[in-house]
Amino acid sequence: MDSTLTRVPKNKKSISDLFAPIGKWFSNFGKRFADGSIGTKLSHFIFGAGNFYHKQYIKGALFLILQVAIICFMVFCPTINGTPYGYKALANLSLKNVSEGGDFDPITGEFSAGSDCKLMILFGFVTIAVIIIYFMLMKMSITSSVKADMDEKIGKKPSTFREDVMELFDSRFHITMLTPTCIAALIFTILPTIFMIALAFTTYNSQDMNDKGTNLFHWNGIDNFIAVFTGEGSLGMEIKNRFLPVLGWTFIWAIFATLSCYFGGIILALLINKKGLKGKKIFRTVFIMTIAIPQFISLLAVRNLLGEYGPVNGLLQDIGATSGPIGFLGLHPGDSEALAKVMVIIVNMWVGIPYTMLMTSGILMNIPADLYEAARVDGASTVKMFFKITLPYVIFVTTPYLISSFVGNINSFNTIFLLTGGGPVYTGYQAGGTDLLVTWLYKVTIDQGSYNTGAVIGIFTFIITATITLITYRRSKAYNEEDTFQ
Amino acid sequence: MSNTNKTSKKVRSQSRAYKTSLGITYILLIVMGIIWLVPLLWIFLSAFRCEYQPDGTFIGTVTSNFFPKAYGFKNFADLFTATYYGVPNAFPRWMLNTLIVAVIDCIISTFLVLSVAYCMSKLKFKMRKPFMNISMIIGLFPGFMSMIAIYFLLKSIGLTGNPDHPGYSMVGLVFAYSAGAGLGFQVAKGFFDVIPNALVESAKLDGCSNFKIFMKIILPLAKPIIIYQALMSFTGPWMDFIFAKVIIGADNSAFWTVSVGLYSLLFGTHPDTNLFTQFAAGCVIVAIPIVTLFMFLQKYYVEGVTAGAVKG
Numbered sequence: 001m002d003s004t005l006t007r008v009p010k011n012k013k014s015i016s017d018l019f020a021p022i023g024k025w026f027s028n029f030g031k032r033f034a035d036g037s038i039g040t041k042l043s044h045f046i047f048g049a050g051n052f053y054h055k056q057y058i059k060g061a062l063f064l065i066l067q068v069a070i071i072c073f074m075v076f077c078p079t080i081n082g083t084p085y086g087y088k089a090l091a092n093l094s095l096k097n098v099s100e101g102g103d104f105d106p107i108t109g110e111f112s113a114g115s116d117c118k119l120m121i122l123f124g125f126v127t128i129a130v131i132i133i134y135f136m137l138m139k140m141s142i143t144s145s146v147k148a149d150m151d152e153k154i155g156k157k158p159s160t161f162r163e164d165v166m167e168l169f170d171s172r173f174h175i176t177m178l179t180p181t182c183i184a185a186l187i188f189t190i191l192p193t194i195f196m197i198a199l200a201f202t203t204y205n206s207q208d209m210n211d212k213g214t215n216l217f218h219w220n221g222i223d224n225f226i227a228v229f230t231g232e233g234s235l236g237m238e239i240k241n242r243f244l245p246v247l248g249w250t251f252i253w254a255i256f257a258t259l260s261c262y263f264g265g266i267i268l269a270l271l272i273n274k275k276g277l278k279g280k281k282i283f284r285t286v287f288i289m290t291i292a293i294p295q296f297i298s299l300l301a302v303r304n305l306l307g308e309y310g311p312v313n314g315l316l317q318d319i320g321a322t323s324g325p326i327g328f329l330g331l332h333p334g335d336s337e338a339l340a341k342v343m344v345i346i347v348n349m350w351v352g353i354p355y356t357m358l359m360t361s362g363i364l365m366n367i368p369a370d371l372y373e374a375a376r377v378d379g380a381s382t383v384k385m386f387f388k389i390t391l392p393y394v395i396f397v398t399t400p401y402l403i404s405s406f407v408g409n410i411n412s413f414n415t416i417f418l419l420t421g422g423g424p425v426y427t428g429y430q431a432g433g434t435d436l437l438v439t440w441l442y443k444v445t446i447d448q449g450s451y452n453t454g455a456v457i458g459i460f461t462f463i464i465t466a467t468i469t470l471i472t473y474r475r476s477k478a479y480n481e482e483d484t485f486q
Numbered sequence: 487m488s489n490t491n492k493t494s495k496k497v498r499s500q501s502r503a504y505k506t507s508l509g510i511t512y513i514l515l516i517v518m519g520i521i522w523l524v525p526l527l528w529i530f531l532s533a534f535r536c537e538y539q540p541d542g543t544f545i546g547t548v549t550s551n552f553f554p555k556a557y558g559f560k561n562f563a564d565l566f567t568a569t570y571y572g573v574p575n576a577f578p579r580w581m582l583n584t585l586i587v588a589v590i591d592c593i594i595s596t597f598l599v600l601s602v603a604y605c606m607s608k609l610k611f612k613m614r615k616p617f618m619n620i621s622m623i624i625g626l627f628p629g630f631m632s633m634i635a636i637y638f639l640l641k642s643i644g645l646t647g648n649p650d651h652p653g654y655s656m657v658g659l660v661f662a663y664s665a666g667a668g669l670g671f672q673v674a675k676g677f678f679d680v681i682p683n684a685l686v687e688s689a690k691l692d693g694c695s696n697f698k699i700f701m702k703i704i705l706p707l708a709k710p711i712i713i714y715q716a717l718m719s720f721t722g723p724w725m726d727f728i729f730a731k732v733i734i735g736a737d738n739s740a741f742w743t744v745s746v747g748l749y750s751l752l753f754g755t756h757p758d759t760n761l762f763t764q765f766a767a768g769c770v771i772v773a774i775p776i777v778t779l780f781m782f783l784q785k786y787y788v789e790g791v792t793a794g795a796v797k798g
Contacts, residue, residue: 081642119642173696174609177601181668188665192635193627274511285781286519289526292780294725296745297769301529304548304762311528314550350522362792411628413728438628445634446732458631465626
């Protein structure tokens with residue numbers, strides 16, 4: 001009760017916080033236009049005009065060049081692979097007038113060879129990003145002009161270009177440092193993510209399109225999401241029949257994989273850090289080996305070791321435990337699904353436990369010794385001390401890790417792909433018995449070419465991981481007291 | 487008298503209990519150690535396996551005997567000279583490709599991570615908190631979603647394996663690996679947070695610019711985290727498999743990284759089960775330098791992992 005009471009105003013504040021700057025920005029905008037010098041007023045239309053007015057020629061020229069470049073980009077529409085940028089890209093975003101089987105250019109009204117709807121969407125988003133950059137430049141240009149106005153008013157000389165550059169290494173150093181990452185993340189992370197989200201609302205299925213000999217598709221609203229319940233999408237009944245089983249297994253997998261590695265790691269760390277144990281370093285090195293060796297090596301080694309002709313099956317047959325090879329990993333149709341599921345969790349422990357062990361080792365050594373001393377005086381047993389002191393302490397410290405490892409396991413592509421390949425196979429379906437949402441997403445897109453359905457699966461995965469993370473992470477101490485750590 | 491006797495009995499029984507528990511610990515650890523090493527040992531032994539059929543053909547498949555009946559270096563010799571997927575001397579080539587990508591990725595990624603982490607930890611500015619939240623939310627999308635779009639994006643600017651310039655795909659791969667690196671700043675930020683703010687403040691009072699503070703104060707103190715980040719980003723391309731597979735492309739075998747190449751020996755479009763021992767030899771060649779690197783830099787690795795655990 002108490003916590004909800006204190007949380008409500010905080011949430012409210014965060015929402016109004018979000019909108020306040022926008023309102024302020026607009027009111028500032030009008031005010032600055034009215035109050036500004038002639039240079040500032042002109043800066044709204046010709047970037048850098050204010051800088052020229054204050055004799056900051058280099059800065060003004062830079063603004064102007066960028067503005068001209070963007071306007072040229074918008075007007076002249078550079079074309080790559082037959083698909084234009086600029087205003088044409090904005091028009092193309094509608095994907096309208098593109099009839100199946102023909103390449104129709106909505107601007108010229110002619111059919112053009114090589115039109116490609118996925119590039120139209122991609123370039124459309126790039127163009128929107130460029131427009132946003134245009135307005136950011138506009139704001140920068142006005143701000144810089146206003147600053148020069150102010151300097152003049154108080155009788156200071158407007159800053160020279162040299163001073164501006166120096167500032168980028170001091171008071172505005174964060175701009176210098178963050179710009180490369182922002183640009184890279186915008187192009188290689190944010191843009192692709194938005195693009196894939198957009199694909200979820202289209203009819204983009206490359207196999208269908210190859211059959212028809214076209215690169216064209218169109219928007220179809222939320223049909224792909226409805227198809228999860230009706231099975232009428234580009235993937236047919238698979239998405240309806242296999243979605244819930246795969247989702248369920250993804251959760252079971254994530255829970256078991258996280259907890260088994262977590263507690264296994266803690267126990268291993270306790271064993272290795274036991275007082276009086278010799279050869280700690282050797283043991284630790286042995287377990288670090290599995291972390292250091294690339295997963296494709298260690299997992300493929302296990303896959304072959306447990307395979308049909310591998311030593312494990314050989315041994316079992318030699319001692320007469322089984323007559324034929326056991327399909328541990330569901331690599332052949334007809335292998336046991338339950339066994340494959342148990343095996344991937346066990347093999348994953350082999351991969352994951354050393355990692356948790358390393359992490360908790362450091363934490364175990366930081367537990368205040370007097371806690372144990374006091375417990376010992378009170379006559380607590382070792383087991384009791386573990387459950388009452390060690391475990392609560394470790395869990396408290398590593399909660400953020402627990403969450404991130406849960407999310408990591410939901411997205412754990414390597415283990416499943418390299419070990420079982422998703423098998424055992426369900427005839428007629430892409431998703432096998434051990435497929436997670438991510439490996440299914442891979443099969444659906446890369447093998448099957450059903451990009452729209454793949455995007456739907458991806459969005460569901462995101463919703464799940466985001467919900468879990470936001471709920472737990474925002475409540476955690478590490479987040480709320482982030483500032484106090486500094 | 488009886489009292490001291492009782493205590494000494496208690497101590498003795500305690501030390502006996504301690505000895506048993508220590509013994510059990512040793513047994514458990516040794517058993518676990520063996521379990522952990524068996525698959526690796528098997529790959530290692532398979533790499534040196536040199537068995538022949540009675541009719542003289544070489545046995546390169548997975549066999550049911552754990553220990554080879556004969557040892558030799560044939561697999562390594564074959565691996566370095568063989569033509570795979572139409573590429574002569576494919577394996578050394580793949581190794582070189584991976585090395586080039588790894589070195590460039592290591593430099594770019596480490597630089598990006600350090601610069602973002604420093605800003606987030608030691609500089610105060612308006613967009614700090616929003617930037618942190620956005621980077622966290624982006625991290626929640628499955629990497630594949632963006633991977634496929636990155637492929638289209640790189641393709642549209644010619645940085646995937648197009649027939650005219652197949653080598654450009656490596657540039658694309660470097661972009662794909664290092665571009666998002668800056669968003670993974672959390673561990674390094676956790677490290678910078680520990681550096682006392684007073685140090686920065688006093689330098690500022692002495693008239694140091696933020697740039698100078700970064701270069702002269704933060705970086706020298708940040709050696710452990712620099713090594714950790716460099717190790718992570720250098721080993722990344724050797725460990726990654728799926729990004730390289732998608733971005734370089736299935737047909738572009740001359741520019742594969744070593745993981746894609748080795749995977750393709752056994753499970754590619756032309757899998758050959760008789761190449762298993764050569765695959766094993768390749769694994770040993772790849773694993774040895776990386777494991778050595780990890781062992782040498784273990785201290786820094788553990789430090790980074792522990793910092794990551796607490797900060798999330």
